[in-house]
Amino acid sequence: MSTAPTTPATPERPLRRDAERNRQRILEAAREAFAEVGLSVTLDEIAHRAGVGVGTIYRRFPDKEKLIDALFEDQINGFVAMAEECLDHEDAWSGLLSFFERATESHACDRGFKEVALSGYHGLDRCSRARELMLPVVSRLVDRAQADGSLRADVAPTDLPLLQLMLGSLSDCTRDVDPEVWRRYLGIVTDGLRAQGGPPSPLPRPPLRPEQTQEAMRAWRPPAR
């Protein structure tokens, strides 16, 4: 969300003023484009949004992967920090819910981030290292909520990323139709995770209308080969 304080280039020799300005524009445009379209946006598209030529991008970043790595490092570390904060909720269940909701939200708002966070995407060392930090934190969230009897006993920490993945693909194809409707399905899933039944919790969003559903399905794309 915030324009992160991305590394201001190696200060071996400072960039010319116009060059530095372009560098920032590229980073900004890339963040935007990755968020909207996903990691598959072309560099041509990014260059266009930044108002520069492709050549300018290649002058600053050796290749597309390096650009991605530079861009998402902060974001993925922030994600881990968010999970840790959720451990501090005094109520274990609401801590878990809060993690779940914020995680799904990040995925819904930023396709690029979702792809970096969920997939292997080879060659993003810094990002994949951060990903490894997640499982332990998630385990503690799960343990805590099972210990106090709010989370059903038969779910495991490894279930969470997979549930995230499911919700992520839903939000991916509903985003243009109703960008918040994923909350409805998150509600259904989390009701399915509670240990003791009670009445279902009210769903935070109304269902899609039939035409909206049609449109969402039309927006669905099979996974890339």
Next chain:
Amino acid sequence: MSTAPTTPATPERPLRRDAERNRQRILEAAREAFAEVGLSVTLDEIAHRAGVGVGTIYRRFPDKEKLIDALFEDQINGFVAMAEECLDHEDAWSGLLSFFERATESHACDRGFKEVALSGYHGLDRCSRARELMLPVVSRLVDRAQADGSLRADVAPTDLPLLQLMLGSLSDCTRDVDPEVWRRYLGIVTDGLRAQGGPPSPLPRPPLRPEQTQEAMRAWRPPAR
């Protein structure tokens, strides 16, 4: 599953015996390949599996789309029939569950079918006509289960295809790791759909181990552009 009685070519003039045999091989190979890989398998791959050259495929089918349309017509009609059968369960809830389970199963076993059933995939007239028949049937399944108080009152018929879509993308990336684990997540989701809480229903499959989860995530691919 069954080798459907696909239209035996226009009987204007019967094919030579070897040609008809090849035609069947192509259909069979295509069914297999679409199921395993999805609609994006190349015709080269299909030709290879069928033990014929690409040219032979093009002699029988004007293009890839026609081949797909021919292949999935029966299957999608069968799907609608299956949904109608589920209306006959005397218990509304188990009818709904049964539909849900069998639908997810078809998607898990056949990537091609999933893509035809869920996405718009333009230009498959016969298939898309069949898809339109679904909503009314699903509505009756939902109504019935709400009328007898087993299904939570705030879900709508349009929720079902979207829940299917979620489960479908899960099964897509877990299929090589544990082809049945989608049942676990189906269990969580359907627990979230029940009207009155009770104890959670036992999950039909154990969770994935951490390495398996890693592998499943590695198998995840972002939607095609």
Next chain:
DNA sequence: CAGAAGTGGAGATTCGATCTCCACTTGCTC
């Protein structure tokens, strides 16, 4: 104002798919 730094964007390159084409092979009919 000189020269170093930076730039744009056409196009070289690679890749992976669909579909064409024709010299050759096979099956059917008489």
Next chain:
DNA sequence: GAGCAAGTGGAGATCGAATCTCCACTTCTG
């Protein structure tokens, strides 16, 4: 079993979409 229409394989024409290169030109800075 001969002759010919039907059928075949698969190399390669063709398309499209992406990454990345290159260099004549522009812009900054000391």
